[in-house]
Amino acid sequence: MDRTAKADLVSTLNGVFNESAVVVVAHYKGLTVADMQKLRSQMKQAGATVKVAKNSLAGIALEGTDVASIKPLLKGPTLLAYSGDPVAAAKVAVDFAKTNDKLVILGGAMGTTSLNPDGVKALASLPSLDELRAKLVGLIQAPATKIAQLSTAPAAKLARVFGAYAKKDEAA
Template identity: 75%
Template sequence: MDRTAKAELATMLGEVFNTSGVIVVAHYAGLRVAELQKLRKDAKQAGASVQVAKNRIAKIALEGTDVAGIAPLLQGPTLLAYSSDPIAAAKVVADFAKTNDKLVILGGASGSTALNVDGVKALAALPSLDELRAKLVGLVQAPATKIAQVVNAPAAKVARVFGAYANRDAA
């Protein structure tokens, strides 16, 4: 890799570090190429990305960013998973690590907050942004449905009363 390519990679990583909602750092030693491709495919489907970068270039890109606290994690064969969604990358990496013991989560960052392994796993346990939106829509719709039932209930009761009087007079 020549200097220009390294500079471009450092610039790209710097943009990633500044714009990502979450960054997860993990060791990938022992993973086969097919397993790493599966991780990348899963990440892409979830709206995240997985990048293997030289630690030295990643440390240069980290300088001056809010997530500079993850620099000590960049030792050995590391990969970076990131996403704009604050949960997607953590969820993908944690799910993959459950089925493959060769992927070891080291930590990460969410915004300017550094996360340890437990923090990444706790973040992965949260519902995704889409799940939260669905729950919010459900919560908003539920009161409207109940209001419609309450408003319609008195009219139905009045109709039953009139029906009972009509049936009483007819009998």
């Protein structure tokens, strides 16, 4: 890789670190190519990305960003998982690490907050942004549904009473 390619990679990574809500750092030593492809596809489905970059170049790209606290974690064969959703990258990385012991989560950062491996696991247990939005919409719609049920309930009760009297008259 020549100097201009390295400079391009550093500027690209710097932009990624500035825009990402969360960055997870993990060791991937021993993962097969098929496992890496599986991890990449799972990340892509969740709206996250996995990047393997030279640690020295990633360290340079971290300078001046909010997630600069992860620089000490960049030792050995590391990969970076990042996403705009604060939960997506952490959730996929933790789920993948459960099924594949070769992926070892070292930590990460969410904004200026650095995370240890337990912090990443705790972040992964939170619902995603889309799930939270769905719950909020459900909570907002629930009162309207209850009001509609209450407004139709008296008429339904009245219809049942008339139906009961009609059956009583038919039986007699």
